Amino acid sequence: MKWMKFALPIGVLIVGYVGMKGIEASASDSVITEEVDTRPTVTIEALAPEDVRVQLTSYGEITPLETTNLAAQVSGEVQQWNPKFVSGGLVRRGETLFEIEADAYEAALLMAEANLASAEAQLIQEQAQADVAAREAKTMPNARVTDLYLRKPQVMSAKAALKSAQAQLKIAKRDFENCKVKAPYDALVVSRGISTGDYVTQGTPVAVINNIEYAEVTFPVAGFDRVFLADNTIGSEIAIEVDDIQGATVKGTIHRDTGVIDNNTRMSYFVARIEDPYAINSSKPIIKFGSYSTIAFEGKTLSDVYRVPQELITNRLLWTLDDEDRLTSQKVTVVREENGDFLIQGDFNANKVVMSLPEYPQNGMPVKVIETTTDLVTASAN
Incomplete structure (x- = not known):
């Protein structure tokens, strides 16, 4: 009977082990193995090239023309x-x-008019006497006919006196008018x-x-913006927003380039003109001298550029997908930054530009494309 005391526990253990293995075996037969998709998700967009007219801005103080x-x-x-x-x-x-007070100048004017009349009369008299002498000279020997006999010096003196009287009258008129x-x-x-x-x-x-017929604004253009100036910048129209006038924009014209680049800032300066700033000939807003203004005008047109958010460009690389939906980084040229976007050019797959990157993107990384925000929400729910 002693052997029963040892055999019974051992038998229970053996039976339990065999039952457990049977359960594992039957359970493994019913398990359905599912493959888990571990690819990171991205969204893509197709970009189209466009022609963009560069918008330049600057600032300056409103000053009088003179x-x-x-x-x-x-x-x-x-x-x-x-x-x-x-x-x-x-x-x-x-x-x-x-x-x-003009009395003295009026009197001087009257005297000048009188002197002019006297000089004219003297010239008439001298010319008449010279005519008589010329007729008489025709009957006289040539040796006796001299310039003095023909009264040429007297006529010249009378003409000079007339010119002097005319000049004095002109000065007298000017002085009288300048009163x-x-x-x-x-x-x-x-x-x-x-x-x-x-x-x-x-x-x-x-x-x-x-x-106040014209006002002027001298405004700077930075060196990196100079390359975007249009060929017809001089004479082009600009929009001027004056700080003292809320919500009002007036038109002006770029009048000239000062022709100098500042040694310290490397900026060049242009001068714009505003017609009738104090609105005495129109009903537009009054622009006071000394006001500060923001200036906007158009520059060059950039052809065949792509507009992308700045955060998509890192080290001048843009991420796209290849035909097998694998990440590919491609070098691009950043032409200009504008309103939080980059205007770029380059040879890349514009039909599959990645708009949302994985945390650590790598070339050749397989990804799962989610076309829209709705698809992303649906996938998350599943």
Whole structure:
């Protein structure tokens, strides 16, 4: 009976082991082996080449076309001045700004007119006497006929006196007209330094005015943008957005290139002009001198370039797929960066450009293409 004590536990173990193996064997027969797809997923897009007109931007301060230190051209007492001839006033071309007492200059004009009339009369008289002498000379021997007898010196002197009188009259007229000091152009009065009763002398500055027929903006163009300037940049139209005018854009024209590259910044400078900045001849927004502005204008047209997001380009490489949906990196040329995109050129598979890369892409890596966001969501759910 002692052997039964040892045989029974051993038999139970043997039976249990055999049963377990039987269960494993029957279970392995029912298992269906499924292959797991471990390829990383990507999305692709087909790109088409396009012609892109480069948009250039810059900045600059609005300044007057010219500033004049206005001075009186004759001396005298200020009799009156235009009510608009004050700081901030706007005056038209040819409008009288102030007047100087003109009595003395009017008298000088009358005297010059009288002298001219006298010189004309003297010339008429001398020419008449010369005509008489010429007729008499026809009956006289040639030896007795001289220039003095023919009164040629007297006629020449009378002609010179007439020219002198004409010049004096011209000066007298100018001085009389200059008693009224007029605006040389449509102007903004910056400052005025005279009042009624003040005595001004010729050449003394009396006011500062700015030309408002045109304004100018000097703006820089960086060296990397110069290659994108169009051939017809000078004379082309630009859009100017003024900081002081919310939401308003005015038109201007690129007038000239200053012809100098800054030694420190390596920038070149252009000058644009804006017509009628203070809107005295139109209803457009007023642009004040000293305002800061942002400038936009068109450059060259880039032909057959592809637009891709910047994050797709690393070390000037673009990832595409080959015919077997394997990753391939291809060298491209970045022509320009614009609005967060790269404009590129190169020989690559434009029909299968990878838009979302695996974490560690490698050449030849097989990937699974998901065409749309909907497909990606469906695949994730499965």
